[in-house]
Amino acid sequence: MIPSDLVNTLNDIRAAYMEATGKLPEIASFRSLMGTSSTLPAAVREILAVMEHRHLKRPCDGRVTVAVIGSSGHGKTTILDEMFPGLSERGWLVTDVTDTTSQSLRIEYAPDGSPALEEVEVRSWDVEQIKELLHLPAVEEQNRNDNIRVSYLEDAVIVDGTEARFSDADLGQFRFPRRLRLQPFSEPFSVPAERSSERAFIRALTVKEQSSALSAGPVLKQGGETYDALQLRAVVKDVRLRDRFENIRRWSGRPDEEVARLTFVDTPGLAVQGSAKDEVLRHCLEKKSSQIALQLWKDDELDFIVHLVLCGRQSDFAELWKAIECECGPAELADLQDRMIVAVNGMNIYFTNRDLKKKYEDPETARREGDHFATTLLDNVLQKMSPRGRVRPARVCFLDSASIVETLTTGQYADAYQKYRPIMERWLEPGGVGHTTLKELDLLESFRDNVDPLCDPEDRGQGHLVRQLQQVVEEQGPALLLKKHLCKTGLLRGLEGLQEILSSYYDDEGRMxxxxxxxxxxxxxxxxxxxxxxxxxxxxxxxxxxxxxxxxxxxxxxxxxxxxxxxxxxxxxxxxxxxxxxxxxxxxxxxxxxxxxxxxxxxxxxxxxxxxxxxxxxxxxxxxxxxxxxxxxxxxxxxxxxxxxxxxxxVEQGDDDREQVDEVLRILEHARRRAAAACAEYGVGV
Amino acid sequence: MRATKQPAKAGVYQFIVLPNTGIQICRGFPVTPDAQRSIDELFKAANRAAQEFESHEVVRLVREHVACNRELEASGWVACDTNEFVFWRMTRAGAEVHLDLVVDTRNGAGAQLGNKIPVQVGNGLFRRRTRLADIFVERHESARNEIGTLIMDFGNSGSSFVFSRNGAGPLQAHVVQPTNPFDPRYNERSETERNILKSNMIVLRVGPRTEEAPWIVLGKRSEELIRDHPLSTYLYAPKKYVRHWPDHLRAPEPTMKFRGILGQRDGLHPMLHFVRHTLDEMMQHVLASLANPHGTSDEPEFYPQVARLMCTYPLTWRESDRRLFQEMMEDVASRLLVHEDHVREQFKVELICSEPVAVAAFVLWETFFHFGTKNLALAASTLGNTKGTNELRMLVVDIGGGSTDIACVDIGWNVQQFDDSVDVTFKLLESMRFNRAGDRLSHLLAAALREHLALKYGLTESLDFRIESRNPAFTRGYKRLAVSRIAELAEHAKAALSSSDGTWTLEPADELDLLHCFEPLLDDTGNAGTPGNLEDRVRRGPRFSLDRATFQEWVEHDRQSLETNGEPGFMDIFFYLEELRQSLREKNRDPHLVVLSGRSTRLPFIRTMAARRLGLPPHRVRTLADILPDSLKLQGHENMDKLAVVCGAQRFRFGDHIRFSALADAPIFNRYIGTVRETPTGLKLNRVLIRPGDSCPRTIDVEVPPARDIRIGHAFREDGTAQVVANLSNHSHTKAHKVSLDVLDDYSIQMPSHEDVVCSEWVPGGNDIVVDNFHDTGRIDGEPDGFLRRIVLKNREAWHRDA
Structure with a gap:
């Protein structure tokens, strides 16, 4: 999906930059300039700081992340449960309760039989991210109102609810200490093999249990610190898991090495409500879900987004959109639509919900109120996703869940869809209800392609989603990687900046x-x-x-x-x-x-x-x-x-010195040209 | 007053008003013709009616203060009912008579929906009443409503407003010219004075009942009244009193009596109440002038349905002050604004951006607009970015009346290729606030004027309102008059020094006028001890004559020292800029452009001094007047140093194809923060607790010994000059306490309430809300006593010269 040549180009440019900046201190004339100039050291410091960017610390591996984002209660975990049955078996995708903790699951590929399949890693936020969560204006205000005192230490945050004003009923449910130290892990916590499938451990990390069923004791120990389940709810950023991607591989039909470049990120649900089970952390944990998505965005970890919305429900994506705009500016979101797939979950609802059925069964209702697609897709989703008006995602897919359909219809998935198919096909006919909206949204062909997979019990539209995703990655992936690794990291700007600095002291052949x-x-x-x-x-x-x-x-x-x-x-x-x-x-x-x-x-x-x-x-x-x-x-x-x-x-200069400068200049120029050529090839404006 | 039950006389004209639109005036209202009565008869009848109200005190107040033309031949004023606030008089020009009508739409009959108030005059012997007109109180929804946004810049010295109706582009919104109902000199006011409403207030009339709205005078007229009515309640720069007083700090909250030129209310009232009254009155002015812009409309031109009220705020305000102001504005809005249901649901008061950010938005919008989206590189290069990149670092130095806000804003932009719109992001890199600004310059001038009188006439009596005069005849009224006159002269001096002349001389007539304020101290020989005729004495000299260079020397000497107890002077703003420049340079973030805003920046040496301290050539330090060529400047440009804030806020929100958004500040500290100590070279950090680059917020522990104060400050360098940001005071005489402070950013500190230790946030320049505000106290040169005097005497020979 991502051409290897491109990955090589990115890594060559990175290596060239490192080589050039590494050689500079070896050049005597440049050292002298650094010693006498009043402005050069600051400029060079800025150039060198480019390599501090997290995406440049190691070579690009050509992987892209696909974040699945949806609101709480829109069936995201149910879908992922069916897409990744291996994880489901291990208990990491909890579908029996809705009160789950806020962290993301990073699902990466590992081949069959690989010991890596058993590896589970729990990573925490850093102290700045924990502070940011507690320092959100809404959280601060609520904590102030409840007299929960927060202290921001150098390496941790203390949340002290010992003087807090809670109702007696709430206090009676409290199981955890009312003064908590929230400290990041010193390094990621590798879950020992014997615990990676342990139900109690997994549930302590992923579910907010009822207080009666809860153990308030330590769940894990890391870097000398012990963490109970409540502390973990606040500090854990993500859990990294490996999976065989058996369904993904089957649906995509692509070689394993291509599929292996996809990392799926299951993000916590948007628009989560606060929970009394979070005790003294109730206010900050209410905001943690959206904060996780925001942090992923800020860390440039949301390459492609599958926005999952349950049919008939509204999208809450605008909240995240606004938060990103506020933090990063609107330009950050300029190409978001091109990298986004809207996945309408619960196709069966079109056929089981009385109000929706009325829209296509009664043309007059459709004319008066808008057809079923106008309501469920245009009004509820595309026009609600952004504060800046209607969004045009790269793809729109419709999918369903076997477990839900079979529970609802008490029959087989295939049987249900056998009945739905002719209805869907009528929507595609000119004059059919829904046809106008599909046409207006330019979704006629796409929906036509979606019908077969939806009706296929082995696919359920989920496979169709994966294939659409691959297409989008193919179309947008190269440009995305270039922007991510070359532009946003500042690598290209650094290259050009370094050339500019050198050209103001040396000519094209390295002569001062x-x-x-x-x-x-x-x-x-x-x-x-x-x-x-x-x-x-x-x-x-x-x-x-x-x-x-x-x-x-x-x-x-x-x-x-x-x-x-x-x-x-x-x-x-x-x-x-x-x-x-x-x-x-x-x-x-x-x-x-x-x-x-x-x-x-x-x-x-x-x-x-x-x-x-x-x-x-x-x-x-x-x-x-x-x-x-x-x-x-x-x-x-x-x-x-x-x-x-x-x-x-x-500043004196000898021949050796001139040659050294000349070499650095050549390295930089070669790298810059390759960068410019790659950007031109994939349509990235610089 | 109840609505009349008599049927309206056919043809009687109506003046239609809307409730809660301030004092509504209709000058030159046509009198309904009456076949049975001649003009002369009517005029005589009006005069007879007026005689009855000759001694009516409210009518007298209206006669003296209302904004109606005094030059016209007119009857006296008549109250439609002695218990209500509806008045009229008849004017005669040639063969025609007209009415001037005045209705208070907040109190009494003028506030009652559907009320019809007859304006009638009796007829001599038989008291037959002739109906001249009706005043009808109409429902808001019956008027043409324009839904829009009101943008407000509440300034220390002046406030300005823009009403932007929904759908209007940035250039279609207009600056509101608030009409002042209590300004008899209304037609002498210049365009400038109409665009910017002076924020000073004085209470004209107040009744004992709290539910009755007082009459407040704002604007230029209030200054004149303050001078003439020193015993009434007044406030110079009410914005200075916007301050949140938490419960544990309530004791020092300032209070005042509530006394009008007419009437009073019992007891003492917090200053904030008067700020509320001022804001109320401002809103009334705005509504009144939008509904009836010239005081001549006999029906509302439209009712502005304010769907959103947007306000700017100074960086000086803490979060709690901002919240307080927002609540005050919400309160004003809830009492005065009338909304349709769907608008009410959306209505909100929004503090949109800080004043310096509004200025930056104004500069950027104007520049980008005129250059066009296709020429942004050219536009950016004229603003100092010579690298050709889509970014700009703009340092805004906003020297207002009471505070100086400094903000370095990192601006980036991105052009959307599909529609040529521009997304502009603002990020605050650095900011600083000083409670030293234009008032300090006035204060220096006032100190010099005071010194001139002392040297020439031996007038050394304190003008402090609290200090009893040695000469009982020199009452507080005289002091008030003298302080007002000195303040006025100081303003004239500033204006003259800002003009191309660059010099200011106290004219003999003005000096004589000033001396009259000290009359009881002068014997009939014209001096408090020196014989001679007063006028001769004035003419003989020495004379007060000041040039810019001399004034600049004063400014340069006004700096932090042991004598000032570490409090900075005006010059410290420039020292701060120098430190800021070094700090930014070390981060490779030199500002591309410095924008000076605020009226004081018209003084040319402010620009020169800023340029030198920032190491920039003069063309990179610009006032708002220098941003664009004259032919491209829009209406009102001559006041842009004041209007840029409100216009910038409007562009910030309604910039059309240029969209602004403010990014969150980077959550790190930019300064060293720690405890502070005095040194012979100024304040320095004692113990560093936080370093640049540390993430914020941060909780620090500080030990406060018994009965001691510990100051917390910040500095750009570990050994650099420190500025105090908070003071911890341990009230216990026996116990030391270790307290935890939450340091939120470089200058915001919070501490949970503590039994003995009180934490007060501090602003460089002083926390006293009357810093340099000698108008309200008469304390000229009292911080510390004689400090400014010593400065101005350093070059006495340059300004106190023989004639």
Whole structure:
């Protein structure tokens, strides 16, 4: 699904960056620059910090995560139970109770017979994430109201409910201490083999038991700390499990190594209500589910999303959407729709719910209230998922659960769907109820393809979902990985930044250029004092401003008039600097060469090269004033940048040194080109 | 008053008002023609009617204060009923007579739905009554309703409002020009004064009953009244009193008497009550002026159904203060706003963004709007980002009247290719607040004026309202007058020093006027001890003449020292900027652009000093006037240093294709935080408890010895100058206590209530809510005594010169 070449490219770029940044300290001239420059160390620090990103700490393995997100009570665990029967057998997917704890299950592939299948790892949040949960405004307010005191220590959070105002009835149910220390695990907890299938252990981690059935003793010990079930409810972030993916492999029909690149993440239900069983942690645990999804997003662990909604119920995804926008900005969600599949669970409801049946059995009701798809899909889901209006997911799939259908109909799944099939097929016919909405949503073909798998008791639409997911991963996966590993990590920006830093001190062959440039700048700008920046203003006002007025054409400007105006400004500045600087002709020549090169860069970086301002006589009456305004400010910026161009003194360079720099430059350029080519190939804008 | 049972005379005109829309005025209301009575007869009858009310005190109040033209030939004022608040007078111009009608729509008859109040005049001998007009109190839903959002910038010195009706674009929303019903000089006020409502308040009339709304005067007129009626209850800068007082700190909450120019209410009342009355009155002003913008409409032009009330807030406010303000506004809204059911369900009061963020949004929106989505790189480069990236770090220095808010905002944007819209995100990188701002500059000027009088006339009597004068004739009334006059002159001086002239001279006429405020202290020879004619003495000199350089020297000397007990002066704002620059530079986060807002930034040296301290060239430090070329500036641009906040907040929410969102702050500390100690070079950190990069919040333990105060402060560097953010005071004389403090961010500290230790949050510049607010106390130069005097005397020869 993800081309191996792409994974190799990403890893090569990462390796090149590491190699280049690793070589820099070995270069004597660069070390000298670092010692004398006032700005270089901070810039280099920022460049080196890129490798601290969690996605760059190890090579890209080409895996993608598929998060299954849905509200509490929408049947998510039931579906996963059928998709991953192996896990179900081991008891990790609890379907008999609804009051479950909030953590995600990460389900990864392991081949048949592999000892890894038995490995279970419990990971906790870090202390910052625990603090963040307790520091949420709503949680703080509720804790304050109940007089629950929270202390934020360096390595832990203390929740102290000893003075809290709880009802006697609640207090009577309390089994855990009222003062709890929430401390992250020092490292992931590997569940010993003998406990990974132990029912009591699994339930302590996954279910909020009734107080009468509860043990308040330690559940596990890690790094010298013991944790009871209540503490674990707060600190555990996820449980990592391995599964044979037997159904996934069967449904997808793809080679094992491809399927192995999928990691499924079962996230806790959205819109969870608080539970008195959470005792002194009741307020923070009420928010933990949505906080988990948010943290997954912030950690860039939600590559693809299957949003599961029970037919007839509303989506609560907007809550998460808003939280992400608030934390990360709307741009983060720009491509979310392309990576999202909406899975409508409980197809049988269309045929068993009286109100829904009425919508397609009575065309008048459908006309008056909207057909069944308009209600269940458009109104309840697509228009509710985002605060910014209707969402257009990459796919919409309909699926069902054998256990539910068979419980409801007290018959076989296949028998039930044999009756439903003709109804579904009628919806697909022109004039059939529902046809209009399916057409409007561009789902006619997709739904047609969905019918067979839905009716197949071995598939139930779940296999169809997996196949659709594979298609989406194929379509969007490469771009996603590029964005994730190259753009969001800052790797590409780091590459370009490093090139830019080096190019301001060295030429393309690694030769130091700074000294000649510095001399030329120093001589030609001798009339300005870099310690008196007011001089920039005075010079611009006295010698440039009045002539800038004349630069910008007010009538019949030629194409590219904005950029031409800028270059005319540069000429004006150059002329004035040379005139006032009174440097020797050869120095003036050096200055002019440097200045012209800079002018081209500035035109690009400052937006003149791509400016699309309507001319003053064609639509934008004030554009000439606006450009004049820009030129005035940029005249000052040009002088300022030339004046403060960094002075570094006494750096010598030998041939070896030049070769070392040249090599670093080549590594960087090669990596940048590969990155640019990959981005171009997969349509990633940089 | 009950609605009249008489049938309306055919053809009688109605002035239609809506309840709860303030004091409604209709000037020049046409009198219904009456065939049986001549104009002269009517006018005489009106005058006769007015004579009856000559000594009626409420009518007298209306006569003296209501916003009606005094130049016109007019009868006296008449109350429609002595127990109600509905008044009229008749005016005559040539052969026509008109009515000026005044209705209080919050109290009495004018507040009762469906009421029809006859305006009638008796007829001499037989008292036949002629109906001149009716006032009808209409239901809100009968008027044309416009549903929209009201955006409010409640400022220390001035407040401004924008009403944005639903569906209106950013440029269609207009700045509300609040009409002042109690301003007889209403037609002399400039456009600027109309756009920005001065926030000062004075109580004009108050009755003993709490359910009766007092008459409050706001705006420029309130300043004039404060000067003339010093014994009435008034507040300069009511915003300063917005402060949450938790139960355990209630004792020091300031209170005041409730006395109007007319009437009073028993006992003492918390200052916050007066802030509420001010906010109430502001809302009334807004509603009144939207319904009847010129005071001449005989029917409401529309009723603004405020579906959302959005307010900005200063960084100075703590979370609890913000909550308090929000609750106060909710309270105002619940009492004054009328909503249809579906609007009521949606209604909310929202604190949308801090004032500096609103300024940043304004700058960015205006720039992006004019450049267009396709030229954002060009737009960004004019704002100082020369790297061509979609980001900008903007440092906003908002020097208001009472506080200076500094915020470094990291701005990013992303263009949606399919519709060319722009998503802009704001993230606060750094912020700081000082209780030193424009009032401090006024305070320096006031101290100098005071010194001028002392040097020239030997007038050394304290103006502190609490201190009894050595000369009993120099009463509090004189002091009030003198302080108001000095404050007014200080404002004139600031304006002159901000203008191109750059100098200000106390004109002899103004000096004489000021001296009159000290009349009892001057013997008939014109001096408190020196013989000679007063006018001659004024002319003879020395004269008070100030230039910018001299003023700048004062500012530069106004800094934290042992003498000020570590409290910063105005100059410390610039020292802070210098430290901030170093801190940002170390993180490779230099600001691209510095935006100065607030009226004080019109003083050119503020910009120069900021540029120097920040190591930036002057063109990277801009006032709001410098952001765009003149031809692209929108209406009201000359006041943008004040209106940018309200307009920015409006753009922030209704930016059309430019959408703003604020990202949560990074949950880490940016400063060193610890206990603080005095050193000869200022305040330093003593014991560091939190370091930059530590995650927040954090709970720290601090030991407080008995009967001691421990100050908590922060600094950019471990050995840098510290600013105090909280004070812990142990009231026990015997027990030491170890207390746990929750440090929420770089300047917010909370402590659970404790039996002996009290934690008060501190703002650099002082926690006293009357910092530099000598208007309310008369305490010029009292923090500490003589500190400002010593500053201005350093270069006395430069401003106190012989004529």
């Amino acid at each position: 250029t700074r000294e000649a440039t510095q001399q030329a700048l120093g001589a030609c700008l001798a009339f300005l004092d870099r310690n008196d920046l007011d001089g920039v203003e005075r010079f611009a006002r006295d010698h440039l401003d009045s002539r800038i007025e004349e630069i910008v054409p007010r009538r019949d400007p030629p194409d590219g008039w904005v950029q031409e105006s800028f270059f005319a400004l540069c000429d004006l500045i150059k002329e004035n600097v040379l005139f006032h600087g009174e440097a020797a002709p050869d120095v003036q020549g050096s200055f002019a060469r440097y200045f012209d090169g800079q002018a081209r860069t500035w035109a690009q970086d400052w937006g003149y090269a791509d400016a699309q301002l309507a001319p003053p006589d064609k639509g934008f009456a004030n554009s000439a004033d606006l450009v004049t305004h820009c030129l005035r400010l940029h005249a000052r910026d040009v002088l300022y940048l030339l004046l403060v161009e960094e002075r570094v003194a006494g």
